[in-house]
Amino acid sequence: MWKPDRTSKKPLYQQISEQMERRMLYGEFPPGSFLPSERRLADLIGVNRSTVVQAYAELRAKGIVESTTGSGTMVSKQAWGPADGLSPNWRNYVEGGTFAPNLPLIRRIREVLRVKAPVIDFASGELSPDLFPNAAVKQLLKQAPFEATLGYDDPQGYLPLRQSLVPFLEQRLNIRTTESSILITSGSQQSLYLITQCLLAPGDAVAIEDPSYAYSLPMFQSAGLRLFPLPVQEDGIQPEDIISLFRQHRIRMLFLNPNFQNPTGSILHPSRRAQLLRIAAELGIPLVEDDPFSLTSFYGELPQSLKSIDTHGSVLYVGSLSKIAASGFRIGWLIAPQSVVGRLADARQQMDFGLSVIPQWLANEFISSSLFDEHIGLLRQSLAAKQREMMACLRRELGDEVQFVPAHGGLNLWCKLHSAVDDFKLLEECIKRGVVFMPGTVFGSRPGHVRLSFARPGLNEIGHGIAQFARALRSLL
Template sequence: MGQDHASHQPLPLFMASIRSFIRLERSNGTPLYRQISQGLREAILSGELPEGTRLPPERALAQELGVNRTTVMNAYNDLSSEGLIEGHVGRGTLVKRSSFRPEEDYFDQTTPSWLLGLAANESALIGPDARVVSELTSLKEREEIISLAQGTPPVDMLPAELIQSIIADSLDEARLSALGYCPVDGLLSLRRNIAARMRKRGVRVDVQNILILSGSTQGLGLLGRFLLSPGDEVVVEVPTYLGAIQMFRALGARIIGIPTDSEGMRVDLLEAILARRQPRFIYTLPTFQNPTGVLMSIERRRRLLQLAKRYQVPIVEDDAYGEIYFGEESPQPLKALDNYGNVLYLSTYSKMLAPGLRVAWLAAPEPVIERMGLYKQTFDLNTNAIGQWIIAELIRRDLLDEHLQRARQCYQRKLTLMLDAIETYWPAGGRVYPPAGGMHLWYRLPQDMRARHLLREAAHERVAFVSGELFHVDGGGHHYIRLSFASPEEKHITEGVRRIGVAMRRLMARRTHSEEQDLPIERLPMV
């Protein structure tokens, strides 16, 4: 890693060096922000600003140069869009290592030449936000940051005590099934348990229709490799799960987005796509969708299945949150209405229990399971056996449902806390969409506030969330954010929301010097 240049200089000295390559000429007709970005660009490319240099905060640089903070913000945005600088939550804005090094020096001498082409193609392959997921998961280790970004169970809902008791009680007798190799399809006991639980939710499956996976992301990858060739088209909801977007792009697919509303995917717009194009499959999260939390209406589910049958297009149903519901009953999966075997169903224990177990499953017609099993064994011989055994034991001992009931109560309480904090601390004019289950809250920012600008401002308050545009394949989502309420502690939910409110008001104050009349936050009906 390069030296953090700024951290080794007092700010006044660093400002002096900034002035040496930013010379503003207010009469030459070039916008001031472009003059600033050009000066910084030349300094970065020449090496005057080494890799890892922390640039001054926008406010400090604006004061030094005698310009508006928005001018500096626009200059930084210019450089960020070119890949020359990058904002990091809690660390500020840094010069990117890869942005200015000549191609022949990009890697050290021990790096094989074939890696050069892979690095160059990375952004085109899986998009400019390829590292977002790994950066979000690393936020949990940053104690100074309040993260409302990760959709994972909180520490106190990870079933460590249950797992410990099961291991102490039974592992000695079950060491072969728990610690040895298991079938590629998965432990038979777990597959039987999963099939039985799915039948209770109305899905007609048996053990031969279940394939155990190392996480549902593996399932997306296997199905993608099975169904897609480079250049094939995939239909997704807009917005949709970021991990799916990245996976489909990595497989070379062309993604077609269908808008959603409070009832889920706009299937009235889907038919025209199916009639004109030949997508290989439709990807949907019909139950407590990520990121919006929307529950697809029964009418649209039926219409979606009709269209899939008419145009002979399979549906990949991603149901990570179906058992995290806040009402009286679990919504049935889309697959429960499938009479023709057109729905390939994915779910995971990452949200229900613990992501570290790495156990998920695919439910599909038997020929698909057989083919997927062959694909799977070329990538991993079997899903970790001890994770499968632990979950099978939890189900056998009737402990899973008890755990899920506690989780639902916990997450509903946290959602209410987040909604109350938003009403208390956030400025008027936004729109909140309370979900009836899951882990995520979708929010439309007030006025024309942009999520990326708010994210940058919120970094100064040491709080993180996810910008809505990451979930869009159509270039939209700039005015939306996703907040995850399951993972943070209750006290951090209130404080995190308060900090975002501080950042919002600061952004709004810059846009106008006059007071604006407050409008009530619109809380829509539960979806």
């Protein structure tokens, strides 16, 4: 992102004015479109708001923008020479379409993470760079010659990777499948997107956990689906709740994250798993099991996946390398009946002609080597240590003002604040102090809950970040 040159003799406001005029000439801001607000542009490029005010005044003096109180600053429709026709009303196009934008709180957090530095990130569900398997990747690139074709690959995914996933999933998660029932995707989110777009129709009713990561995904809204909640308790959802929802709304599909659930960290109790699958089979409802965290289990034994005990073919299983290796791999997988895999592979081919073979090749080399098990062992130790540090800091800084249950795996700690505060105000107070977190309402919960991810910040950053979070909270009480 462009920023003014503070070493230049040219005043900052003039650099900004010239840059914005250049972007108008390039068509980034066509006639009739609105420029960023003064405050937002100041945050984006790291200057005082008064500097942007002066830059916009310069543009107004040239007659190429117009400002209206309450509306903002708009590129003049007359100042760019005679026009034989109208410029497209890009605002109408941007606000139209069927693909819903991210929630405002999420957009605000991502904007801060993109332009504000440094920020202690308790919001992102992503591993810190020091937990990425960089050394393993370098070693694999040196010792394993790349021999795959660089042409369009099978729309279902790179065959050697699918073949390697068969023993990988059986040995680690007791999931039995074949390469023909696996679709390789660019992460779990693409699997979920394909399911909502290809297997469901606008107006269909689906059940999701409450709270749930699914609430933060506009893809359900974009697909026109009706969402109905399944309350999450300490032992997960109550399977009986599905029966009443089905009777009332004719639920067509269930979306669940039974292991180290996002955001609560809960594990669906073993006794409820068999009951859940029995109910789903009796009602003929498919179940989507989103399982990004199972292999992060801090204490050795992994929780059982629903797919591993599914005897009716009811479960569509979604996994990826994003939370257990690196988000940049962009490698996920979906296990489903072959008819479903064929339908989704056809749709994905229409989108992008399939994934790049290079990351698929690298992922195959990684999960097939002993380096993966070494990586997972270190990852579990590091995540457990980070959670312990976060819990100790929360107890020290907030004491009885916050309540939480330690997670046994995953990347997040779900916290209940004993004093309800406005999510937007708390987030903004934290941003001022160089910290971001994910408000609980993003996941559909009542105000007074927050999700603090311990995966992204360094171990030595957690204490300072929690101290700043505590100061922000107390400033609003």
